Amino acid sequence: MLTLILVIFLGGAILTWLGRKINPLLGDLLFLVSVILPATMFVMNIKVGDTIAQHTLLGIDLVWGLSPLAHLFSLVVVGLGVMLSIYSISYMRGKEKVGMYYFSFILSIMAMLGILVSRDWISFFIFWEIMTWSSYLMVILNGKKVQSIGIKYFVFSALGAYSMLMALVIINSQLGSFMLSDTFNNFQHLSPANQILIPVLLLVAFGVKSAVMPLHIWAPDAYSNSPMGYTAVFSGALSKMGVYGLVLVIISMTTQLPAGSLIRIIVAWLGGFTAAAATLWAITQDDGKKLLAWSSIGQLGYIVTGVAIGTPLAMLAAMFLVVVHALFKGSLFMAVGAIEKQTGTTDFKEVNGLIRKMPVTFISSLLSIIALAGIPPLAGFVSKWMLYEALIQNHNYLLVVLLFFASTAAFLYAYKFLHGYFLGQEEPEWAHVKEAPMSMTIPMLLLALTTFVLGTWPQLLFNSIDSAMQYLGYDATNGKLWTDSVLFSQWGDKVALQPVLYAIIAVFLFFAIFLYFKGRKATRYVTTKDISTSGEIPKEWENLTFKVNFMQPFERAIEPFLKRQIEKYYLGFGKGMEALFDFTRRIYTGNGQTYAIYAIVFLALLLIFRVSLFG
Amino acid sequence: MKEIKQQMIDRILKAFPDAKNTDYDGNRLDIAIKKESVPALLMHAKEEMGFRHLSHIAYIDWIEQGEFEIVYILWSPSDKLKLFIRTRIDRENPVMDNIDMIWRQANTYQREMREMLGIEFPGMVAPDEFILEDWDDIPPFRKDFNTLEYVNRTFWHRPGREDAQDVRETITKRSGEEIPDFAKKYSR
Amino acid sequence: MEHILIKILGAIATFILAFIVGMTYGGVVRKITARVHNRLGPPFYQNFIDALKLFSKKTAIHHGVMHFLGPAFLMVSSVVSLMFVPVLIPGGDSWYNSWFSNMIYDGDLIFLIYIMVFGSLGMALGAGQTGNPNSSIGITRGLSQMVGYEIPWVLALVSLMLMYKTTSIVDFINVQQETGTWLMFANPFAFIAGLFALMGMFHYSPFDIIGAPAELASGPVSENGGKFLFTMMSSGSVFSFVKLTLFVDIFMGGASNLVVLVIKTFTLYMIPVLYGIVSHRYRTEQAVTFFWKWPLFFGLLAVLYAVL
């Protein structure tokens, strides 16, 4: 059955590509069918179990099965995949290379599911590469800046792939098996050097995909350069494959190591720094795509920190944030895509005042932004609360301050996003803008509403997370860390989410109604041009919205931090390598006499050092 | 000071033979010149003679002679000298050369002149009204513009009190003092 | 059902108390400021008159839905956070004690920190939709400053959480009841860092760049009059009460009855007010970097002190 599903995906991808060539409508239809049909089959038929399918390829066993952990991640992939496929139909209408987009989209969904069901390293690696390549096609799809962005993504993916390959070779040569379970169970039998080397290599491989700090360079450009319909998958699901790998490595490998806690602390701090630095960078962006891309990196930093800390509460928080981040970031990327579709630009400085033009997009963005900022009663708060409690109780007090700083600074870019697109003055230039079609607004609204529901009733998700964590060897958390939408910490502190929600709704409704009905008849709507600016009447073409240098005071305050870009070090490193290669090239002058001199010098050196070299 | 002044005047008169000098005390040079030579002289004064700063552009309506006079006031920071360059243009056809490419701030003065005297500056880029918004009369700084008549037509006057009594008289009556002599001529 | 009804009545009582106390404090602050300026100053109930006038003023225009909802969001933040702050020591012996135990067992400090910033975001949205550039500028300044003071604030709280292994405000009060020592003496560095943060939260000088009337036309509220300003003013009063009570609960041992509460909060309130009257004004980046110097240092000291 699993094989069938993956084959349908693969065949669907090719058929869609061909069908798109024949007739655009046929392509759209085939695309929808070939995402939704296998996705439904996957959800309906594939149950959690150890081995579901088994194949032999060139004498190597490929074993496929679905673990509870993979089941949790597959929910994200399937959910986002279906939503985004509906969204993509409208989003890609009228654009170029739609066939290629559909092809890569289906292929990466298939690859992600493949990674999740892989029980052996070979199929894991194969699907990993398919995922990387299909996403690479997406990054370079619009054909802009392929030189800089595509190369960056390619180099870092290759770095990840090679380190993973190296780890696999070591695993196979030492243990003689490619099975994941064998690796984890027999980890103790490896030599101490390999016990450090393999996790580190794998951490690099997965760290690239989950954009942990020194390996994140590719992410902002790659996220913002791929089509928005896909970026939601990219940031919501694809990067979570890196998290999936990190969970496997950290929980199943490093816990068996004496030095494992050190590795985990390092990874946790890397995650913290990623969150803080990416947030600061997000604040300085003037493009919604770039802002969200940096914000994704920051949120992944929280997840990585939670996974690396690894206490039950932290793990619960990280896994919850995996799902919730996919929801709200997917919704936000969809909103940006809708704005791009309707106005043709995503620059904050160009477009503003869309709140009355695109209300549904605004509402879903608002909900998602509140979830992102971690404000109750939305789902972001649940994971933030659990993460902070876990960190404090694990005595990572400075890390918790770092993360707190990151999440407070996140308000700045959250507001910048909402203000940049929806608030401010309404311009005649954008008077023609209409709400995006239903097929775009409904998926984003659904995702945003899901964060709302999960924010008060997180037990809907905690059940799956709980079984995933039990699979990883944790105790059951139900009743200890949460019961029926009440969150507990190990110290016994609690947050009861339902009373919070009811209190908020009651107060909100009371004052909203008060504000609405007090003097309702005398109050009328005026345009945003009718504002109290020194008695002046702004002209039609005058845009008074505060746009340029939006966060300048804050940017001035954080200037010392912004100066230190990791990218510069990489560029310096690259320049150094270039110089080295240049030097090497100069040795090979192509002149016979020079080579002769080299040979003579070499012989002379041999003669001189023969005693010390050969005794 | 004297020598430098004289040198400057000589240099100007040499370069522009039609210019006329008027002597003034202090650090003031005063040159009258034909309208056509003004931009060249300004350029010369700015580039060659160190009058780098345009302080002001003044304007006078000589209604009896049928002319407008425009005075460019320049300042030389190095020599501490003021240079007045006067020129006269026809009142019936007031057109003057635009010099805002020499000094950017000349644009402001020219806009003022355009509104207040109605002098045209061909080629000047200044889109909207400057001081007088919604003005539909003749330019108000022309001497043939009757201000009081315009005010009576446009605004209202509040009538004085019925008895038209002088306040000062009331005060003096009340306090028993005489009106001082110097104040008497103001009394009605 | 009856239980819920009593809760609601208690919540309304708490709200009225917070409103009255906050408004009176505001008026008293104006009076004190005037006395420092060698003026007579308005009467202490001036804020009530202002609020009544704003309430009776007509609100002729609005700029859209978020303009309505911004003040409502602000009110949610202050009222809901009021519900989670123990106004009096829970289980105390005064006869009105049970009125003020609203939802204090349902949330903890981290929750409170987050619900307290809810209002800023709502206010920011409301101010954003008016389209007035002054509002947006004020908002960015306010949010930037918030990032500044949040760090010493969190450091101070984290140090206390570490010392007493709890994040619940009620537990903090109980600890102080049991040991008999106020936490401001148990960890003085945390108190100093927290005090700096409190000064930032109150937006008095030198941290009052947000609504600088002379340059920003009162910043975020510049497009709001009438009922909007009334709601914002009430919310501000309630919110200042919440902040003071929270600070008293954590650092100064809570209050067993209303008289003690008023004495403690008023004493605490005078610190930012009296400093603010005589001080200059920081620019935004100066304020932010200020919080990242000495207050941050004291916060780190507090954590160090807690660890040792």
Added chain:
Amino acid sequence: MYNDKNSQKIVDIIQNYARKHSLWVLAYGTGCGAIEIAPTMTSRYDAERLGIRGAATPRQADVLLITGYLTVKTVKRVVRVYEQMQDPKYVIGFGSCTINGGMYYDSYNTINLLDRYLPVDVYINGCMPRPEAVIQGFVKLQELISQGKANGAAKYKENLEWYKANQKKIAPKWFERAPEYNW
């Protein structure tokens, strides 16, 4: 709209009490009169003891205080600011320039009678009026409010066409572009 004291309802009395004791002033500081506002508000004369304080924007203000002459260019902005203020609202004309043009009575560019363009509730005479006079003007306004006679806004609404015609006479293009005033 506003009644005299005898026929006021209890609600009106309370509201007028609040309005009277909480006057937020938007000082339109044209001309030389603005210099008198600073001593009025600060320590020497301390207007805040009467509940008078500055407002930063017209949306929050109750009183529009016009301190000095108004040119045609500024009167447009003043009218705009006045229309942006919320009911109830009052206008205080300050100095002779607002009363009869003062020393600028024959200027081509300065309006003479402010009450042709805006409904003035209280005039403060003098050139310049001293802060005592300003405070007396405010006290007079407070009296008018408590008696329910400070009804300039209602007058403006009733005679809107007349006021608009006067305004359009001096600046037709501007006032055609201005948003409609009908609240």
